[in-house]
Amino acid sequence: MVEESSGQDRRPGIAICAYETDDPVWDFVEDLSGRLWNPPGARTVAVPADEPDALAQSLADCLRRNDCQALLLVGRSSRAPVFRVQMRAEGRTPGEGRRLSRTGPSIARSTAPVADMVRALHEAGLKADASSDAEDDVGSYLLYRLLSELPDSPDAPAIGLLRTPLPADEAVVSKGVKAAASAMARRLSPLPRAAV
Template sequence: MTNDTEGPGRTDRRPGIAICAYDGDVEGWDLVEDLSGEVWSPPGARTVRINAADPDALAASLGEHLRSGDCRAVLLVGRTHKGDGFRMQMRAENRTLDRKDRLSRTGPGVARTTAPVADIVRALNAVGLSADASSEAEEDAGSYLLYRVLADLPEGPHTPAVGLLRAPMPADEAAVKKGVKAAASVMAGHMALLPRN
């Protein structure tokens, strides 16, 4: 039996999932489990917390985590203003943050999420959270970040999973945390262990 945790002379080979609440005021995404400060991680993966920051700095940081191989997935977490349930946003438009122009003159008009959306929606519903998937983008930093990260994905045989989970405005910290854990667990289940060096 192998141990996937880090220790002296041992590298944690579990793939990383970057979890980023880009608004900064979204409660429930800080997945510290107890007073020991241990961060929750889904089976087979490790959680990498990315703190809220300027959207351009966040996009650069998330892209670097993917390019370096430190992370094999990104879960963006924000709020939705379009309903009372959780939403997985399935695409993002090529728009600047202020929505007045194209972000990239040469990039595609729309970037589609690479996360296993249907499985995540099923998992959210299974833990008692009303959830659906939508192709409708919302005019906020979440849609901007989703496009930026998807458009800048590194080329290779294994496309990283990138998704945007939106929590409804009425959702409390416990509900948001439950939703993040359900989504991250599904993403972890789709990733294999990193190859040995």
């Protein structure tokens, strides 16, 4: 089930998904109002964590809708001591190393504005980098599935994966997610009137 912010407007939607069911990483509702945080110029579409196949389907459905132009996956890094924007993912099942598809590409590259995201994290005072090293987990699986199933189009949605350092507390994680999502949102265009 996808939970959208209330009210209809022409701001483009950016789906944000903290995909780990046992470690939600970040709470989209930050105060007692119950409203979702929104990056400047965009509207957050919160997609709750689920088991990997069902979550991949929910995220793909969200991206197929005309009002959702971007997706930021958020999860912990088992390797990096800093925020890391993962630039690619391999077509393997998490934990097993088995190929997902015999005919699909072996790797898929992120369509998110990686350099802008890393720059925004630095400007927020956070240590961050970008890496092509894929971790063998649900985050890499989701990134690959969504990127490899995208139609070939100049209007393809921006899809990125932000990994947070394992020891980071909720305030630091929140700062990082907001910086990365805001960098992605700056590249999005308002929705046409017909889509609202």
